[in-house]
Amino acid sequence: MRFLLFSFIALLLAPAAFAGGAVEVEKHDWDFQGLPKEWDKDQLYRGYAVATQVCMTCHGMKYINHRQLMDVGFTEAEVKAMAAELNMSINDKLVSGLEPEDAKELYGKEVPDLSLINKARAGLADYTYAVLVGYSEDPDEIHHALPDGVPEGAYYNRAFPGHAIAMPSPLTGPDLVEYHDETEASIEQMAKDVTYFLQWTAEPELLERKKLGVYVLLYLLIFTVLAYLTKRAIWRDVH
Amino acid sequence: MANIPPKKVEEDIIRQPYRWLEDRLPIISFIDNAVGRGYLAPKNLNYLWNFGSLAGIALVIQILTGLFLAMHYKADVNLAFDSVQHIMRDVQGGWLIRNLHMVGASFFFIVVYAHIARGLYYGSYKKPREVLWWFGIVIFLIMMATAFLGYVLPWGQMSFWGATVITNLLSVIPFIGDDVVIWLWGGYSVGDPTLTRFYALHFLLPFVIVGLVVIHIWALHMHGSNNPTGIDLKKKSEAIPFHPYYTIKDVFGLGVYLIPFCFMVFYLPEALGHTDNYIPADPMVTPAHIVPEWYFLPFYAILRAIPIKELGVVAMFGSILILFILPWLDRSPVRSARYRPWFRQMVYIFIASVFALGYLGSQPPEGIYVIMSQFFTAVYFGFFLLLPLVAKLETPKPLPKEIT
Numbered sequence: 001m002r003f004l005l006f007s008f009i010a011l012l013l014a015p016a017a018f019a020g021g022a023v024e025v026e027k028h029d030w031d032f033q034g035l036p037k038e039w040d041k042d043q044l045y046r047g048y049a050v051a052t053q054v055c056m057t058c059h060g061m062k063y064i065n066h067r068q069l070m071d072v073g074f075t076e077a078e079v080k081a082m083a084a085e086l087n088m089s090i091n092d093k094l095v096s097g098l099e100p101e102d103a104k105e106l107y108g109k110e111v112p113d114l115s116l117i118n119k120a121r122a123g124l125a126d127y128t129y130a131v132l133v134g135y136s137e138d139p140d141e142i143h144h145a146l147p148d149g150v151p152e153g154a155y156y157n158r159a160f161p162g163h164a165i166a167m168p169s170p171l172t173g174p175d176l177v178e179y180h181d182e183t184e185a186s187i188e189q190m191a192k193d194v195t196y197f198l199q200w201t202a203e204p205e206l207l208e209r210k211k212l213g214v215y216v217l218l219y220l221l222i223f224t225v226l227a228y229l230t231k232r233a234i235w236r237d238v239h
Numbered sequence: 240m241a242n243i244p245p246k247k248v249e250e251d252i253i254r255q256p257y258r259w260l261e262d263r264l265p266i267i268s269f270i271d272n273a274v275g276r277g278y279l280a281p282k283n284l285n286y287l288w289n290f291g292s293l294a295g296i297a298l299v300i301q302i303l304t305g306l307f308l309a310m311h312y313k314a315d316v317n318l319a320f321d322s323v324q325h326i327m328r329d330v331q332g333g334w335l336i337r338n339l340h341m342v343g344a345s346f347f348f349i350v351v352y353a354h355i356a357r358g359l360y361y362g363s364y365k366k367p368r369e370v371l372w373w374f375g376i377v378i379f380l381i382m383m384a385t386a387f388l389g390y391v392l393p394w395g396q397m398s399f400w401g402a403t404v405i406t407n408l409l410s411v412i413p414f415i416g417d418d419v420v421i422w423l424w425g426g427y428s429v430g431d432p433t434l435t436r437f438y439a440l441h442f443l444l445p446f447v448i449v450g451l452v453v454i455h456i457w458a459l460h461m462h463g464s465n466n467p468t469g470i471d472l473k474k475k476s477e478a479i480p481f482h483p484y485y486t487i488k489d490v491f492g493l494g495v496y497l498i499p500f501c502f503m504v505f506y507l508p509e510a511l512g513h514t515d516n517y518i519p520a521d522p523m524v525t526p527a528h529i530v531p532e533w534y535f536l537p538f539y540a541i542l543r544a545i546p547i548k549e550l551g552v553v554a555m556f557g558s559i560l561i562l563f564i565l566p567w568l569d570r571s572p573v574r575s576a577r578y579r580p581w582f583r584q585m586v587y588i589f590i591a592s593v594f595a596l597g598y599l600g601s602q603p604p605e606g607i608y609v610i611m612s613q614f615f616t617a618v619y620f621g622f623f624l625l626l627p628l629v630a631k632l633e634t635p636k637p638l639p640k641e642i643t
């Protein structure tokens with residue numbers, strides 16, 4: 001029994017150990033946590049608007065095309081119209097018009113593809129959100145974090161490791177996009193929506209996975225109880 | 240040709256299919272003798288004896304899921320990362336297969352570590368089971384190689400840099416080290432030739448493990464299972480047939496195993512991995528911390544505890560290889576720690592030191608962490624070095640007359 005206990009302690013320790021070294025970011029309650037039945041189509045649409053109209057100037061989401069949006073409730077007519085709006089076919093991947101070499105030239109850094117970004121940083125979705133709302137012009141705060149000043153071509157950001165990010169604040173003010181559902185496009189709202197969208201691009205299987213998990217675990221629970229009862233019955237005569 | 244004089248051979252395949260087959264290829268009785276009614280096991284085995292069969296099942300899960308991954312994976316530095324995303328997004332059930340394989344590797348190690356700890360605690364490595372113990376260690380070594388190679392395949396940042404750091408260790412081999420590393424890489428750095436050969440080996444080695452498992456079980460059958468008292472069975476009534484008693488117990492154990500396993504597969508598939516591995520490999524950008532998978536951390540800590548690189552590598556490999564001579568280090572005639580008060584405490588301290596090293600392996604190699612790593616490395620090896628002495632000085636508790 002003690003060994004089992006040890007194994008579980010190991011399981012608990014391992015992720016805690018990896019968390020070391022990362023910038024602490026504030027945790028939020030996201031709608032994709034827990035066991036939601038489906039992706040919130042409206043929020044996806046809002047996040048899509050921010051992603052394609054703001055972020056795609058510089059970033060691609062190369063694992064995503066418009067056709068995949070049909071898996072989360074958009075009709076074919078809708079995705080065709082959305083793609084046409086961007087001069088794309090529904091099978092075109094969401095790549096930025098900005099070539100990677102030009103981007104490197106412009107910003108001195110790789111501009112990462114965003115499809116997987118919510119899985120590729122410690123802090124996950126909370127981190128993406130924290131970067132987007134992590135800009136500040138407050139001289140005291142900046143001086144405190146970067147006593148030597150913000151390096152050339154970089155911007156102060158609270159969440160980014162090292163606090164000097166090459167990305168100029170993408171969400172400079174409210175109403176950068178016009179939402180289809182009259183939600184007010186505040187900076188926080190846009191950051192939240194695009195982070196939600198990027199969670200879908202990172203793990204489109206997320207909700208299906210969690211749903212299937214419930215059935216699998218229920219099945220295993222019953223299986224295990226029956227196996228235990230059978231074991232007891234068979235072992236009854238062993239002393 | 241060792242022809243046995245002809246007996247009466249069963250002719251009637253319709254009425255006596257079992258006899259008929261048995262007279263031609265006795266495969267059913269072979270299996271029955273291996274893990275069925277024909278194999279007698281002590282009746283007092285506790286749940287720690289479940290980990291052996293669980294390890295076998297974990298291996299089968301890896302092979303089956305690995306086979307399906309292999310149908311879609313592309314071992315090419317320009318395609319590997321994308322092909323894993325193709326599996327996750329486009330392949331029917333691909334995400335499930337990959338999560339099973341990824342979490343399966345971790346759980347395989349949990350099971351095997353528990354299995355080894357069981358052997359340690361109950362003295363299963365002692366006479367006459369030394370060769371059985373040896374094959375177990377060989378399996379463990381090849382399993383570590385397999386997991387290391389597999390982790391390179393998704394070609395993320397940790398794949399690339401983990402491969403670079405670990406293969407570089409071989410450069411400490413005197414005179415030929417650098418050439419060995421270049422030979423291993425198939426170039427002057429980890430690159431496309433490295434990835435393709437790692438894939439070939441990652442595909443092959445699990446089947447080598449299957450062969451070794453067969454030998455492992457063969458050796459087991461020579462003297463049968465050890466048991467929690469560590470004493471040999473004296474009466475027929477102390478043993479029960481493996482089937483149905485231990486088969487049903489193993490089925491129950493499998494359920495208990497699959498629940499946390501599937502919980503991880505469906506709800507925390509990435510928790511034991513590293514986020515950096517979702518960044519495509521980039522030879523120009525070194526990650527802030529290069530950490531191996533959790534199951535290597537204790538050995539990684541030993542490696543980094545020792546300031547001289549060559550010695551560190553020797554200590555790291557030595558920490559596993561020393562298990563080979565364990566049966567001769569521990570000369571106590573008593574197997575089970577139950578009846579060995581000193582040894583029992585030592586095993587607990589030893590296991591605690593492995594956990595401590597695991598934690599330290601995940602931390603940056605600086606300051607107090609280095610000192611603590613050195614301390615626990617000393618505890619780790621101290622365990623083995625003290626064994627001959629303890630065997631002499633310790634007074635074992637009286638052994639029971641029969642198994643309990």
Ligand code: HEM
Nearest residue numbers: 301302305306308309312341344385386389390392393445
């Ligand atoms: C001892 C058994 C095995 C162990 C411990 C093991 C371990 C691993 C690990 C740790 C990974 C990396 C997972 C990730 O982070 O994405 C991996 C990937 C992979 N393995 Fe295995 N494996 C085993 C058997 C096999 C077998 C038998 C095959 C093929 C028949 C296979 C095929 C693959 C493939 C194609 C990948 C790349 C896809 C991916 O990374 O998800 N594995 N393996």
